[in-house]
Amino acid sequence: MCGIFGYIGKRDTALELVIEGLKKLEYRGYDSWGVAAELNGSLFIEKQVGKISEADLSPIKGKNVHMAMGHTRWATHGGVTQINAHPHFSWDKKIAVVHNGIIENYEEVREFVGKEKFVSQTDTEVIAHLIGHFRQTMPFKEAVLAAIHKLKGRYAIVVMNVGEPHLIAARRGSPLILGIGKGETFLASDIPAFLEYTQDVMYLDDNELATVGESVAFFSIETGAPLEKRVVNIDWKAESAEKGEYDHFMLKEIMEQKDSILRAINQNDEEILEIAEAIKKSRGCFFSGCGTAGKVCMAAEYFFSIIANRHVNFAPASEFPIYHHFLRPESLLIVVSQSGETADVLEAMEAAKKKGAKVLSIVNVAGSTIARTSDYSLQIKAGPEKAVASTKAATSQLALLLLIAYAIRGDLQEGRRVLAEAASAVNDMLNPRFLTYVKGVAENIKNHENAYIIGKAENYPMALEAAIKIQEVSYIHAEGFAAGELKHGPIALISKGTPCISLIANDEVKQDIISNTIELKARGAHIIGISPENHEVFDQWIRVPDVGVASPLVNLIPIQLMAYYLGVLRGHNPDMPRNLAKSVTVK
Numbered sequence: 235m236c237g238i239f240g241y242i243g244k245r246d247t248a249l250e251l252v253i254e255g256l257k258k259l260e261y262r263g264y265d266s267w268g269v270a271a272e273l274n275g276s277l278f279i280e281k282q283v284g285k286i287s288e289a290d291l292s293p294i295k296g297k298n299v300h301m302a303m304g305h306t307r308w309a310t311h312g313g314v315t316q317i318n319a320h321p322h323f324s325w326d327k328k329i330a331v332v333h334n335g336i337i338e339n340y341e342e343v344r345e346f347v348g349k350e351k352f353v354s355q356t357d358t359e360v361i362a363h364l365i366g367h368f369r370q371t372m373p374f375k376e377a378v379l380a381a382i383h384k385l386k387g388r389y390a391i392v393v394m395n396v397g398e399p400h401l402i403a404a405r406r407g408s409p410l411i412l413g414i415g416k417g418e419t420f421l422a423s424d425i426p427a428f429l430e431y432t433q434d435v436m437y438l439d440d441n442e443l444a445t446v447g448e449s450v451a452f453f454s455i456e457t458g459a460p461l462e463k464r465v466v467n468i469d470w471k472a473e474s475a476e477k478g479e480y481d482h483f484m485l486k487e488i489m490e491q492k493d494s495i496l497r498a499i500n501q502n503d504e505e506i507l508e509i510a511e512a513i514k515k516s517r518g519c520f521f522s523g524c525g526t527a528g529k530v531c532m533a534a535e536y537f538f539s540i541i542a543n544r545h546v547n548f549a550p551a552s553e554f555p556i557y558h559h560f561l562r563p564e565s566l567l568i569v570v571s572q573s574g575e576t577a578d579v580l581e582a583m584e585a586a587k588k589k590g591a592k593v594l595s596i597v598n599v600a601g602s603t604i605a606r607t608s609d610y611s612l613q614i615k616a617g618p619e620k621a622v623a624s625t626k627a628a629t630s631q632l633a634l635l636l637l638i639a640y641a642i643r644g645d646l647q648e649g650r651r652v653l654a655e656a657a658s659a660v661n662d663m664l665n666p667r668f669l670t671y672v673k674g675v676a677e678n679i680k681n682h683e684n685a686y687i688i689g690k691a692e693n694y695p696m697a698l699e700a701a702i703k704i705q706e707v708s709y710i711h712a713e714g715f716a717a718g719e720l721k722h723g724p725i726a727l728i729s730k731g732t733p734c735i736s737l738i739a740n741d742e743v744k745q746d747i748i749s750n751t752i753e754l755k756a757r758g759a760h761i762i763g764i765s766p767e768n769h770e771v772f773d774q775w776i777r778v779p780d781v782g783v784a785s786p787l788v789n790l791i792p793i794q795l796m797a798y799y800l801g802v803l804r805g806h807n808p809d810m811p812r813n814l815a816k817s818v819t820v821k
C-alpha cells in the first residue's frame with residue numbers, strides 16, 4: 235500500500251534508478267507517483283497522476299544526481315490529484331517527504347504548524363512541515379526525531395533536506411528495507427524492488443530511524459541512541475520477480491503453482507512437529523488473516539476438524555482484537571499473511587500479545603514484520619508474489635496448514651504423501667489445453683454482471699475466495715455461499731442464465747451440494763461444475779483431479795484462471811485492479 239524507493243550512491247542516475255524501482259513497486263499503489271532530488275541547491279520535484287509505467291518521463295531526463303527518492307501512491311487521505319501525490323514538501327521547500335501509512339493526528343499537527351502552509355489534502359504533508367518547523371532550530375536528524383515524536387499512526391518515511399548529503403528513513407508499522415550495495419544504498423518498501431542490484435539487506439524495524447549517506451547508521455526513535463544492525467543475505471533471484479514470458483504476473487504466478495506447492499510442504503519435520511505440539515498444548519487456538527489469507531484460515535478450521543479432530547477458531551484479522559476477552563497466556567494465535575506486513579494482522583497480533591498469548595505466523599516474505607515479531611514463524615516459500623490478486627501464496631498456505639493438521643494427528647508422512655499427490659495433480663492441470671478450456675468457459679460468462687459460487691465443507695471458504703478473485707480482477711459482482719445457505723435467501727438472486735459455479739469434491743457432502751446445484755438449475759442458473767466427475771446438472775464441466783481432502787488446492791486453480799481470463803477479456807489489467815493494492819499497511 236504505497237511504494238517508496240530511494241537511492242544514494244556512486245551512480246549519477248539516481249532519478250532513473252528511483253523510477254525503475256517504483257515501477258517494481260507499482261503493485262503497491264498506482265494512482266499517482268512522484269520523485270524528488272536536490273538540483274543546483276534546490277529541491278526538484280516531479281509528480282504525475284496515473285501509473286508510473288505509463289508516465290511521461292521527459293522532465294527527469296538529463297538530470298544527473300547521486301541521491302533521489304520517490305513514491306507510488308494508493309490514496310487514503312485526499313483524492314487522486316497531482317498535488318496530493320508524494321513527495322510532499324515544507325513551505326520553504328527545504329524538506330521533502332515520502333510516506334507509506336496513515337498519520338492519525340494530522341488535523342492536530344496541521345493546527346500546530348499553521349494551516350496556511352498546506353497545499354494538499356493529505357495527512358503526509360504535516361510531516362514535511364513539522365520537520366521543517368523543528369529544522370529551523372535543530373540539526374536534520376534531531377528535527378526528524380522531534381517531528382516523529384509528535385506523530386500518531388503508522389508510517390514508513392524517507393526524508394530529504396536540501397543541503398544535507400544523506401537521506402533519513404524512519405518506520406513505525408509500515409515496511410522499509412535497506413539494500414546494501416557496493417558504494418550505494420537502496421531504500422524500498424520491499425526487497426524485489428532492488429534485488430537486481432543487491433541481495434544484502436538491513437531491516438529497519440519499528441521505532442527505528444536510519445541515516446543513509448556514505449555510511450548507514452541506525453538509531454532508536456524513542457531514545458535517539460545508536461543501534462547495532464546486521465546485514466542479511468536474501469536468497470531470492472531477481473528473475474523470480476519479473477514477468478518473463480507471460481503477459482501478466484497473475485498468470486505467471488498461477489503457473490508457478492506447478493512447483494510452489496511442493497516447496498511449501500518441504501519443511502523441516504522437527505519444526506512442524508514442534509508447532510503441532512504447540513497447537514495441541516494451547517488452550518484456545520485462533521486463526522486470523524485478511525482477504526484470501528483469511529479464507530485459507532477458514533479452510534484450516536475444516537482441515538483441523540476433519541483431519542486432526544481439533545477445534546480451532548477463525549476471525550478475520552480486522553475483527554480479531556474484539557476477541558481479547560477469550561485470550562490468555564495459554565492461547566495460541568496463528569496468523570496467515572503473504573506479505574507479512576498487513577496492518578490488521580499486526581493489530582490482531584498486538585491484541586494477542588497483550589494477553590500473553592503466543593503467536594505463530596505463516597508468511598511468504600522472509601524477514602517481514604509479521605515474521606519477525608511472532609514467536610514462531612514458518613515460510614511458505616512461494617517466491618515473490620507481485621500480482622495484487624493472491625494465487626500461488628493461497629495454495630501454498632493451504633498446503634502447509636493441511637500438513638500441520640496431519641502432523642497434529644501424528645501422520646506427518648501421510649500428509650506429505652497426500653499433498654505431494656495434490657501438487658503433482660496441479661502440475662498436470664496447468665497445461666495449455668486446460669488453460670484454453672477455462673478461457674472458453676470465461677468467454678461464455680464474461681458479459682454477465684453477477685456470478686455466484688457455492689461450496690460445502692472445506693470448499694465453502696474456497697467459494698468465498700473464488701468470489702474475491704472474480705470481483706477484484708474482473709469487477710463482476712461475484713458472491714460465494716455455503717451451498718446449503720442458498721435456500722435461506724440468496725436463491726432469490728438467481729434468474730435465467732445467471733452463472734453459478736459449484737465447487738465439488740468427492741467427499742461425504744458431495745450429494746448435498748449436488749442437490750443444492752440442482753436447486754439452482756431449477757431456477758434457471760447456468761451451472762459450471764468444478765469437480766472430479768461430470769454430472770448432468772452441469773452446463774459446463776471443469777474437470778479437476780480427485781485429491782481427497784486436499785481438494786481446495788485443485789479447485790482453486792480453475793477459479794484463478796477464470797478470474798484472470800475474465801479480467802483480460804473484459805479489458806482490465808489483472809495485475810493492477812482498480813482501488814486495490816498489494817500489502818495493505820493501513821487499518
Ligand code: F6R
Pocket residue numbers: 523524525526527528570571572573574575576579622623624625702703706817818
Ligand atoms: C486477494 C488478496 C487480498 C490479500 C489480503 C491479505 O487476492 O490478495 O485479499 O489476501 O490483503 O494480504 P496478506 O496475505 O499479505 O496479509
